[in-house]
Amino acid sequence: xxxxxxxxxxxxxxxxxxxxxxxxxxxxxxxxxxxxxxxxxxxxxxxxxxxxxxxxxxxxxxxxxxxxxxxxxxxxxxxxxxxxxxxxxxxxxxxxxxxxxxxxxxxxxxxxxxxxxxxxxxxxxxxxxxxxxxxxxxxxxxxxxxxxxxxxxxxxxxxxxxxxxxxxxxxxxxxxxxxxxxxxxxxxxxx
Amino acid sequence: xxxxxxxxxxxxxxxxxxxxxxxxxxxxxxxxxxxxxxxxxxxxxxxxxxxxxxxxxxxxxxxxxxxxxxxxxxxxxxxxxxxxxxxxxxxxxxxxxxxxxxxxxxxxxxxxxxxxxxxxxxxxxxxxxxxxxxxxxxxxxxxxxxxxxxxxxxxxxxxxxxxxxxxxxxxxxxxxxxxxxxxxxxxxxxx
Numbered sequence: 252x253x254x255x256x257x258x259x260x261x262x263x264x265x266x267x268x269x270x271x272x273x274x275x276x277x278x279x280x281x282x283x284x285x286x287x288x289x290x291x292x293x294x295x296x297x298x299x300x301x302x303x304x305x306x307x308x309x310x311x312x313x314x315x316x317x318x319x320x321x322x323x324x325x326x327x328x329x330x331x332x333x334x335x336x337x338x339x340x341x342x343x344x345x346x347x348x349x350x351x352x353x354x355x356x357x358x359x360x361x362x363x364x365x366x367x368x369x370x371x372x373x374x375x376x377x378x379x380x381x382x383x384x385x386x387x388x389x390x391x392x393x394x395x396x397x398x399x400x401x402x403x404x405x406x407x408x409x410x411x412x413x414x415x416x417x418x419x420x421x422x423x424x425x426x427x428x429x430x431x432x433x434x435x436x437x438x439x440x441x442x
Numbered sequence: 443x444x445x446x447x448x449x450x451x452x453x454x455x456x457x458x459x460x461x462x463x464x465x466x467x468x469x470x471x472x473x474x475x476x477x478x479x480x481x482x483x484x485x486x487x488x489x490x491x492x493x494x495x496x497x498x499x500x501x502x503x504x505x506x507x508x509x510x511x512x513x514x515x516x517x518x519x520x521x522x523x524x525x526x527x528x529x530x531x532x533x534x535x536x537x538x539x540x541x542x543x544x545x546x547x548x549x550x551x552x553x554x555x556x557x558x559x560x561x562x563x564x565x566x567x568x569x570x571x572x573x574x575x576x577x578x579x580x581x582x583x584x585x586x587x588x589x590x591x592x593x594x595x596x597x598x599x600x601x602x603x604x605x606x607x608x609x610x611x612x613x614x615x616x617x618x619x620x621x622x623x624x625x626x627x628x629x630x631x632x633x
Contacts, residue, residue, distance in 0.1 A: 266527070270527060273528075274528050274552070274554075274555075275554070275555065278528065279519060279520065279526075279528075279529070279552060280518070281504075281511070281518050283511040283512035283516075283517070284512060286512075309500070310501055310504070310520075310522075313472075313501070313504045313508075317472055317504075317505050318474070320472070320474045321477075324475070325474075326467075326474075327471070327472050327474060328470060329470065329501075331501075335465070335470075336461060337463040337465050337469065337470075338465070352524070360470075361470060363465075363471075364471040
């Protein structure tokens, strides 16, 4: 999606070690108009998959997942990383390595909001190694739900996430695919 | 706002101890159409305050803050509870008691996205004791920004948050004001 790529070129910063800083419009400060556009684009790309629910992980997935769900007319569930007191004792829980925290984090979904037979579209901010998304896949599968698609704002194709998710056999859509970051240069893959 | 009150009556659960469970449409599963409506309503109520930025706290404030910011044409910043590696070393940080975690949590904002002279509208899911919102106020004031309004989806008027924020002298708007929860009954204050 050109508007997102333009923004990454204008404001994204390569911090080295494969880390792309986009916290001026996605991860800390959010541009809601851009997120709305991204949500509209995901809704267009996943129109035919028959999704019944959007699933994401807190925190940075929430904004694009909410706008996508809005444009698809679906509810959205965000997996929690700590179990709030409002959640029942029996939950779906999996462990996932956190890139930014350097340790395993929990991903938790209540069975109240993810049921057998649901058709789940996963939306997240980044596709890097695919570890977080695989965690969401495990949660959905534990609930007896079916994954019907995966959408991310930014894919770092050099981290292999797409390959790690290929066995699912579902469409994987990223709105900006980065194949390399060298110094100040961010190089996109052709769509 | 009647649509929010209706939803609370239909799906909200009083868990006792002042805890209202609304995680079927706000805190875990999110109804994006309802959040869009709430954002539109906040935009209407705060049209005249001259806000330049919306500020919230992760996690549950993000959805209503993003939709409010969208309808006001403003950027939104969510205070982080852990400092990501993309954030500079010098940050605004304050401590705030967490109701659901039973301990103090950090609220962190990067000086990159909150500057002196900004006119900040705070949006959050709940107004209870006001402690989280007072934390956001301290962050904004540390940055030299001015608070111009506070909006929350649900206010529990019996927890005194409105009184704790009164000294700020800014409009405080809540879309559903609950004055008591008794057994299965949730009693709203008249608007």
